[in-house]
Amino acid sequence: MxxxxxxxxxxxxxxxxxxxxxxxxxxxxxxxxxxxxxxxxxxxxxxxxxxxxxxxxxxxxxxxxxxxxxxxxxxxxxxxxxxxxxxxxxxxxxxxxxxxxxxxxxxxxxxxxxxxxxxxxxxxxxLAPEVTRQLVGRYASRILPSHGGPGDTPLSARELEVLRLIANGLSNTEIAATLVISHETVKTYVSRILNKLDLRDRVQAVVYAYRNGLVT
The missing domain is CATH 3.40.50.2300 (Response regulator)
Structure with missing residues (x-):
């Protein structure tokens, strides 16, 4: 309930x-x-x-x-x-x-x-991926990068790759097509990313990526 x-x-x-x-x-x-x-x-x-x-x-x-x-x-x-x-x-x-x-x-x-x-x-x-893309496009300049970077994250190279694609507004289906992996595998990666970074959802993942200089 x-x-x-x-x-x-x-x-x-x-x-x-x-x-x-x-x-x-x-x-x-x-x-x-x-x-x-x-x-x-x-x-x-x-x-x-x-x-x-x-x-x-x-x-x-x-x-x-x-x-x-x-x-x-x-x-x-x-x-x-x-x-x-x-x-x-x-x-x-x-x-x-x-x-x-x-x-x-x-x-x-x-x-x-x-x-x-x-x-x-x-x-x-x-938030649909296209809405995330729109918001990031308009407000990314307000998300100021911190002093962090790829070396400061607990994510694997593949997880970083998935996170960057999320931050660019791609849906799970689009990520699967881009990386040539299954939709279920993408969902597993997304879940791992959120858990490792202690993030609640994809929106927070996008903000994290920008603040840590993983995307610009």
Whole structure:
């Protein structure tokens, strides 16, 4: 059972999301709230599997609340799916940088919301490879390289190769075709990369690759 915390300052939208989620046999609403401060408090108290987070909320906005729940340095990060009315690239970037595992628009159909919750709950990121490619293309200059490099990573040469392809926005299928290996082998490599680097999803893998100078 996927336990979901719904955070939105508009009661009608909050109730709508809750109704859709509670109607699913594999989901339940663990709690609801209408502002960022309460979202952080409830998330830490209830430890839901996924937090559905609005961006624009009173007191503390959803991006800052996301950072407090899933950002760098959080001891026990909680998976956050950001859902907003505003299709602004800046919101997407800031949400993901704050630790969000996915980003959806409120006008997405219910099936897409449910798919997003299930995807994020499994530990995957809700961003198609082409979206990752687009974000990296626009914001790579903001991801400043650290002093690290290929020699500082625990990855094997093959895993580094796969990571570079992920950072360039290739899907598993495209990586398999590029390296002439099976799709299942690519999935195994991706899993190893995330585990070795203690990363949550592909988005964090992309950021890691840029920050460590593995791609430019």
């Amino acid at each position: 996927i336990r979901v915390l719904v955070c939105d300052d508009q009661p009608l939208i909050r109730t709508g999301f809750a109704t859709i989620i509670d109607a699913q046999p594999d989901m339940m609403v663990a709690g609801e709230c209408g502002d960022g401060h309460t979202a952080v408090e409830l998330a830490r108290e209830l430890t839901p599997d996924v937090v559905v987070m609005d961006v624009r909320m009173p007191g503390l906005n959803g991006i800052e609340a996301t950072s407090r729940l899933a950002g760098a340095g959080v001891a026990y990060p909680i998976k956050v799916l950001v859902v907003t009315t505003f299709n602004l690239d800046e919101y997407v970037y800031e949400s993901l940088r704050g630790g969000a595992s996915g980003f959806l628009l409120k006008d997405a159909p219910p099936a897409q919301l449910l798919h997003g919750i299930r995807t994020v709950a499994t530990g995957a990121a809700l």
